[in-house]
Amino acid sequence: MKGKRAKQKGAETQTVLITGASGFVGENLAHRFAGEAELLLAYGKQKPRARAEKAIAVDLSVRNDFTRAVEDLDVDTVIHTAAMVSPDLCERNSTEAHAVNVEGTREIALWAEERGARMIYFSTDLVFDGEKGEYAEEDAPGPLNLYGRTKLDGEEQVEKNCTRWAIVRLALSYGTTRGARGDWTLSMRRALGAGKTLTLYTDQFRSPAYVGDTAEAIFRLARSRANGIYHMGGRERISRHGFALKFCRLFGLDEQRFVPVLMEDVQMDAPRAADCSLDTQKLTREIGLTPCEVEQGLARQKVEEEALANADGSPARD
Numbered sequence: 001m002k003g004k005r006a007k008q009k010g011a012e013t014q015t016v017l018i019t020g021a022s023g024f025v026g027e028n029l030a031h032r033f034a035g036e037a038e039l040l041l042a043y044g045k046q047k048p049r050a051r052a053e054k055a056i057a058v059d060l061s062v063r064n065d066f067t068r069a070v071e072d073l074d075v076d077t078v079i080h081t082a083a084m085v086s087p088d089l090c091e092r093n094s095t096e097a098h099a100v101n102v103e104g105t106r107e108i109a110l111w112a113e114e115r116g117a118r119m120i121y122f123s124t125d126l127v128f129d130g131e132k133g134e135y136a137e138e139d140a141p142g143p144l145n146l147y148g149r150t151k152l153d154g155e156e157q158v159e160k161n162c163t164r165w166a167i168v169r170l171a172l173s174y175g176t177t178r179g180a181r182g183d184w185t186l187s188m189r190r191a192l193g194a195g196k197t198l199t200l201y202t203d204q205f206r207s208p209a210y211v212g213d214t215a216e217a218i219f220r221l222a223r224s225r226a227n228g229i230y231h232m233g234g235r236e237r238i239s240r241h242g243f244a245l246k247f248c249r250l251f252g253l254d255e256q257r258f259v260p261v262l263m264e265d266v267q268m269d270a271p272r273a274a275d276c277s278l279d280t281q282k283l284t285r286e287i288g289l290t291p292c293e294v295e296q297g298l299a300r301q302k303v304e305e306e307a308l309a310n311a312d313g314s315p316a317r318d
């Protein structure tokens, strides 16, 4: 086991490395762990906004770049969020998607194991084919697109190579943007702000996860000894279009510019699943977190964004 140094910190203080720390989820995780852990951040091209002991650039598409960059680090927990996340981009660049999402995850899993660290890996609801909906952890996966396939292969790398691990299958996410990369509510607002009309599926269902809940769930999982797969979604199953209407009403946007469409009406590079909603009862049972419904999550997002805007003197994001 490499790199275990004598630590000058309290017994309860963990050293936590977050990969993808410049991403939407990564920045929110860093925000939750701030002041509660020694924080190390790994990012790709954009430096994270969050403060940390160290921020390190890594390229997971290049073999051993991660291992070389973090060679001297000693950590208790690695939270691996970095990924190529666009299903269409994965479909068009399958070699890179495999390198980042599968080989990159394998490299991190081996590195974590060598240090005796616990690994928490972010997977996706898109490991399912969407035929059934309300998926529980023991349901059989069957991804329809390459993104889902590579994330599932990443899960196998974690299970195979790590002794202490948790896999968190995350649902479509929304919430406060804290860094350079936003969620899809930010994309919607930008598109509406630019005067565009948006087409949204009425027949694609998910259980959208409020990122503040996700950050809290990971914070608790990092402290627990629980090994296994966990589904992290919101408490509500809803279509993309249904979500967007709630978003518009709460944020005072013009819902007339949303055009309801069926998935079959839109040409996409990557096939999309119809109903990848998640059953999150295991998470509630084991770590005591009950995820919120969409309106509650959006209300929390609104309060957080207003507080952020007041703190940095800029107007709330639009």
Ligand SMILES: NC(=O)c1ccc[n+]([C@@H]2O[C@H](COP(=O)([O-])OP(=O)(O)OC[C@H]3O[C@@H](n4cnc5c(N)ncnc54)[C@H](OP(=O)(O)O)[C@@H]3O)[C@@H](O)[C@H]2O)c1
Residues within 6 Å of the ligand: 019, 020, 021, 022, 023, 024, 025, 026, 043, 044, 045, 046, 047, 058, 059, 060, 061, 080, 081, 082, 083, 084, 085, 100, 122, 123, 124, 125, 151, 169, 170, 171, 172, 173, 174, 181, 182
């Ligand atoms: N957001 C969702 O709705 C959602 C839903 C289900 C599952 N997930 C999973 O949750 C995790 C986080 O997603 P997210 O929404 O936070 O994604 P995101 O905002 O797009 O961020 C992706 C992160 O990965 C990093 N990254 C990408 N390619 C890299 C490479 N070659 N080397 C090193 N770092 C690289 C990016 O770094 P730079 O920006 O610095 O280049 C960024 O920090 C992912 O594993 C995703 O599969 C997300």
